Amino acid sequence: KRVNFPYPVEDIVRYHHEKWDGSGYPKGLRAEQIPLVARIISVVDFYDATRCDRPYRKGMKREDSLALLQKMAASSFDPRLVDLFTQHVTEFDALIGQQDIGEQVASENIDLTNKARPDAGLASDVLGAPDGSTGFRSITQAQREVFALHEIAQTIGSSLNMNDTVSLISNKLRAIVPFDTCIIFIVDDRLGRAVAMHVLGDHADLFARRRISIGDGITGWVIANARSMCNSSPELDLGGLPEDIAHNYRGVLVSPLIREDGAFGAITLYSKGRTSYTTEHVRLLESVAQHAASALNNAMTFEKTKESALTDQLTELPNARGFYMMLEQRLAECQRLNRESLALISMDVDDFKKINDQWGHAIGDRLLASVARVIRKELRQMDILSRYAGDEFVAIMPMASQTMSEMVGERIRQAVAAHKFSVRTGKSVTVTISIGVACFPVNGETTEELLTTAARNMQRDKHTRKNLLNLSTMPTPARIDHYT
Incomplete structure (x- = not known):
């Protein structure tokens, strides 16, 4: 507005996503409330976007684009403008530069007045329908889809377990949308990447290790833009996979998992036999994704709540509650395995109060987190380190003897x-x-007995080392008096 363009640029930018029926954004304007220039731009932009190939789908022929445009008239677009645009579209195309017109998909010889094409029956209204597709679905197929969607809606939220939820989603999805491999990606906020949470179908072991940066490839684009994508080259999404496997996939369809703050994941389908998915497939996957997003978000919230109740937020180690639960489980295993050995190592930072007093609690917290990382590196992968309280850490070492645990403890100290x-x-x-x-x-043999013994030995170690330090700073006569 401050630039004072000679054209109504502000209206175009602000309102070209409004829809004729009022379902658009940002203000939900409807019909004549939408500025005329914004209504015109939305029609032209839709036509241009659908005519040209995009990374996420193939372009449409002129007649298919106009058919879809007219179908969306009175819902998304001003019907009078759609009719006017259709009448003059050949004139508009003639005004387009050769380079731009070359980007459009070639059209057939068709009479735009009556929309008839040579030897044609009803035009397909689907995007990228496979050759020979009539666009009709059998009643049996439709019933199967309705039943599957109903079953998904009824059962998908029945469990708060993340693994159960993703497994249910992928298995039910197979009944209504064809795929050879289905991957459910969830964004890991700590990594800033989408992680393959669940894989069903071919090459599951390879896809299970997938990590995708937000915005990269097809799946990354879908998550970044919270929009579905289909009929692009699957190879755009399969970087890092062996070429002989990536080349086998011919079709891809991805829909975002969306919650209030945006997309937090995606459902990605790859097909080996299908080069393109239809708008019907897109609609079905988006419907499943809508239900799945709610169920997965609930499961994630439950997992985070459970994790936060058992995890120390500063060090991301198990807290005292988590420690007690895991120690009880390990002790029960030891009892079942003929009283197999297990060791506890209790550790306490010396004079930590002085750190807080001198440098402040924020620095003290950061130091504790660093100490935790140093300790963790000295333990085995199977060992469990927890922040027991304040500046005290406790490690559980399954199958560790007294000698081994004392050796590890000394290594940690150093x-x-x-x-x-x-x-x-x-x-x-x-x-x-x-x-x-x-x-x-x-x-x-109990949690309390082991903790008490480990804590007593830790205090004895602290006092012994303090006494030795004090003695080392005394003059020689004072040291002699100390022992006499």
Whole structure:
């Protein structure tokens, strides 16, 4: 508005997504309320977009584009403008430059007045319908689709388990939309990428490892733009897969999983025998995706709530509640496996209060998270490290003996002491930790017995090391007096 264009640019930009029936955005204007120039642009833009190939679908012939435009008149577009545009479309096309007209899909010899083509019956109203398709669905197929959609709507939210939900979605989807491989992607906010949460069909082991950056490829584009995409080359989405596998896929259809704050995932279908999906397939997948998005969002919320109840938010380690649950499970396993050994290592950061007093609690929190990472690196993959309380950590080591756990504890002590922790730009500090070990079944057979023993040994280690430090700073006569 401040630029003062000689043309109503603001109206075009602001209102060209409004629809004739009032279902558009941003204001939901309808009919004559939409500025005339915005109504004109929306018709022209639709025609231009559907005539040319796009990364997400193939372009349409002139007659197919006009047929779809007229079908959407009175719902999306001003019907009078659609009629006027159709009458003069050949004149408009003649005004287009050769380079631009070359991007359009070639049209057939068709009389636009009565919409008849040579030897043609009813024109297909589907996008990218396979050759020989009549556009009609059998009553049996329609009934199967309606039943499948109803079953999905009824059962898809019956479980809050993420794995059960994604498995149900993919299995039910197979009854109504053809595919050889179905992948359900969920955006991992920590990675900033879409992760293959579930795969059904061919090459599931390969696709299960897929990680897609938002905006990359077909699936990434769908998530970034919250719009479905079909009939593009599947190879745009299959980078990193072996060529002999990627070349076997001929069709792709992707619909976003959308919640209030935007797309959080996508359902991606790949086909080996079908080069294109129809608008009917798009409609069905979008319907499934709508139900699936709600169920998956509920399952994710449940998982996050459960995880947050058992996870320390600062270090992302199990908290005390999570620690107790996992230790009880491990002890029960040890009892079943002929009293197999298990070790606890209790660790406490020495003089952590001084860190908080000198540098502040924010720096102290950051230091604790760094200490947790250092400790984690010294443990085995099977070991469980938890933040038990404040500056205290406890590690569970299945199948570890007293000797092994003491050796690991000493290795952790040395690693932490050798690490320089940054507290501000150009300034680092070092810290030490006290360590105590307890083993099942030698030092106890219950959670409380093992924790008590490990904590007692940790306190003994702390006091012993403090006494040695104090002695080392005393003059020689004082040290002699200390022991006499």
